[in-house]
Amino acid sequence: MERGLVDGTTAMVCAAGAPERIRRFGAGLGGRVGLHLQLTGGRPCLPPEAVPSLVTAEGLFPRKKLDVADVDPGHVRREWRAQLARFLETGLSPSHLDSHHHIHKRAEVFPVFLELARELGLPARALSDDMRRAMDAAGVPHADVCVTRFYGETVDAETFLSLVDAAFAALGGAGTVEVMAHPGRADAALAAISSYDQGRDQELRVLTDPDLAARLASRDIVRCGPAQVAETASSLRSGGRTQRRASA
Known part of the structure; x- marks a missing residue:
């Protein structure tokens, strides 16, 4: 980002040590660090028993997108708001939103993603014509x-x-x-x-x-x-x- 073509990045907060890395590197990136929302890989921010439809028997997010099944949108909403809160604890505000493994493409997940982007007034990643139309209707830049x-x-x-x-x-x-x-x-x-x-x-x-x-x-x-x-x-x-x- 300092020497090349990359103009924005997004950070995951569920990986071990993530908040510390965001504090270390993000402050110098001039409002170009967004939130990479997760439902795959790593441990949720909330206790596993609070979001049972999102986790494996070990209390972790599934590693692969194909293993994410029958998620409760209410659990997604609570977990993603917890991820946002953890990001904000670093002292940064997210510049934009996307998701790990494009999980926000899922029909039961996208409305939560759109809701969060609209509430925060942030640009978000659109991956299809249907998503772009929905974002346009909601006033979400993309x-x-x-x-x-x-x-x-x-x-x-x-x-x-x-x-x-x-x-x-x-x-x-x-x-x-x-x-x-x-x-x-x-x-x-x-x-x-x-x-x-x-x-x-x-x-x-x-x-x-x-x-x-x-x-x-x-x-x-x-x-x-x-x-x-x-x-x-x-x-x-x-x-x-x-x-x-x-x-x-």
Whole structure:
């Protein structure tokens, strides 16, 4: 985020040591740290007996999204508000919302996600036309499209640019494009909690390459963060025009 293309990040609060890391790194990131809401991976903020539909027999969130079943939206609401409270205890306020493993796409979960985003007045991640329409109706800012395919074995500059170009082409040449990314350092600790480890080092190299930033600029693409996504959405609701904006 200091040297590359990434303009916003979201943080999980259910992992061990998460609040301390958010305090350590988040204060210097200028209001660009959002909340990565969880129903998978880690231990809930609330006691397991308070949210029984969300946890395994061991009192943990399921590790995989496919194992999340028959959740009670009331449990989701209470747990996510507890996650928000834990985030706020770090002294930061979230800049935007998304969710781990895109769990907010689930039909029984999305209304809770939308409720929270609307109440907080925050930009949020939309992953389908139906989600975008619901967010528009609720007044929740979002990017026009979210690209989730910069991931896996083929993460290089050409792939990044081709995905961004295709997204803008689908939007008629202008709009706001969000690109999901997972830059990081692969080590044993990461491998223990994520099957996606080696690709993160490659993403880090790509997203901190000055040449990639120059190639985006040559396409008249303006980088933006969560605040600019909200401003653009507000301008469009007021009849304004948008330019080509990209957020990673």
